[in-house]
Amino acid sequence: MSAFPEISRIDYEGPHSRNPLAFRYYDENALVEGKTMKDHLRFSVVYWHTFRGQGNDPFGVGTAIRPWEDGTDTVENAQNRVRVAFEFFEKLGVPFYAFHDRDVAPEGRTLKESHENLDAVTKVLQEEQQRTGVRLLWGTANQFTHPRYMHGAATSCNADVFAFACAQTKKAIEVTHELGGEGYVFWGGREGYQCLWNTDMRREQEHLAMFLHMAVEQCPFREPQYSTDSRHSPGIGSATSSTFHTSGRNCSNSSADVVPILARTLVRYRWGSTPWRSQLAMSDHSRA
Numbered sequence: 001m002s003a004f005p006e007i008s009r010i011d012y013e014g015p016h017s018r019n020p021l022a023f024r025y026y027d028e029n030a031l032v033e034g035k036t037m038k039d040h041l042r043f044s045v046v047y048w049h050t051f052r053g054q055g056n057d058p059f060g061v062g063t064a065i066r067p068w069e070d071g072t073d074t075v076e077n078a079q080n081r082v083r084v085a086f087e088f089f090e091k092l093g094v095p096f097y098a099f100h101d102r103d104v105a106p107e108g109r110t111l112k113e114s115h116e117n118l119d120a121v122t123k124v125l126q127e128e129q130q131r132t133g134v135r136l137l138w139g140t141a142n143q144f145t146h147p148r149y150m151h152g153a154a155t156s157c158n159a160d161v162f163a164f165a166c167a168q169t170k171k172a173i174e175v176t177h178e179l180g181g182e183g184y185v186f187w188g189g190r191e192g193y194q195c196l197w198n199t200d201m202r203r204e205q206e207h208l209a210m211f212l213h214m215a216v217e218q219c220p221f222r223e224p225q226y227s228t229d230s231r232h233s234p235g236i237g238s239a240t241s242s243t244f245h246t247s248g249r250n251c252s253n254s255s256a257d258v259v260p261i262l263a264r265t266l267v268r269y270r271w272g273s274t275p276w277r278s279q280l281a282m283s284d285h286s287r288a
Contacts, residue, residue: 003068003084009091028093044096044137047103051085073106075117079124086128096137100187101172102145111164115171122175129179138183139176141169144190152191154211155204162207169215177220184219186212 012029013022028038054062068084070077082104089097105121108114129135143153143165151157153165169186176184191208193199 003087004091007091010093038095042096042137043094044098045085045089045092045094047085047097047099050088051081052103075106075120078105078117078121082121082124082128086132086134089134090132094134096135096182098137098139098185100140100142101168101175102142107146111167114168118171118175122178125179136176136179136181138185139172139179139181140185140187141165141172143168143187149190151193152188152204154188154208155191155193156207157193162211166211166214169211170218173215173219186215 007021010021010023012027013019013024015024017024026037026041028036030037032040051066053064055064056062068080070080085097101118104125105114105118108117125136143149148158148161148164149156151161154162156162156165173184188208192204
């Protein structure tokens with residue numbers, strides 16, 4: 001059953017169109033410098049904002065109305081959500097989508113149950129990818145929503161949390177590869193202790209480096225992507241910038257060393273001849 005029965009595929013109608021559900025400037029077949037716009041602009045729909053966000057903020061509850069949701073955090077509801085999502089992707093005409101593991105499947109009471117939930121939803125994702133031709137751009141692990149990650153995942157001061165994060169990441173990488181993802185992203189959204197007053201940045205970075213080294217050993221992607229929007233990234237950014245400024249070109253044994261070390265480690269990593277094309281990306285305010 002269609003979730004959007006009154007909406008047909010969104011097409012290009014030109015700049016003079018007054019149709020709110022039409023592209024005015026994006027023509028996927030138009031040639032630009034010998035390539036189509038579709039090849040230049042590889043759009044993707046991110047699952048978390050589009051299908052899991054409720055529109056809530058610190059000042060009020062969410063206001064999004066999603067008629068296909070049954071109000072439960074069950075595997076069955078998650079599987080139905082996948083079918084709705086792919087109808088949306090298909091009608092919008094995007095070639096890719098992206099997700100966190102907990103976006104597409106509910107967290108279970110145990111790690112084993114969480115893995116089983118993800119496997120059950122992955123089967124439907126595979127079916128819908130085959131039906132529509134929409135592909136997975138990248139996957140990642142949600143290691144910021146659950147309270148266990150209040151002090152980060154790879155940087156956590158709790159060894160049990162660190163081990164849980166490793167197992168969750170391994171599963172997310174496997175599922176992303178199984179779905180034919182173009183790359184995998186290490187999303188460190190809550191890395192770092194609660195505040196700079198009770199942290200040791202060097203120790204956190206060493207833990208993060210150890211985590212990434214272990215992940216890279218298992219990762220089937222040629223060039224994994226590391227993206228951080230961490231809790232106190234301005235503090236790390238300031239420390240790193242200060243180190244570069246005071247040390248010049250010689251940053252030996254400094255907190256800034258971790259950036260080039262991790263970059264070289266990940267960029268040098270190769271898995272056979274698989275043509276993964278993702279770029280290693282580190283933002284200016286990266287904590288790593």
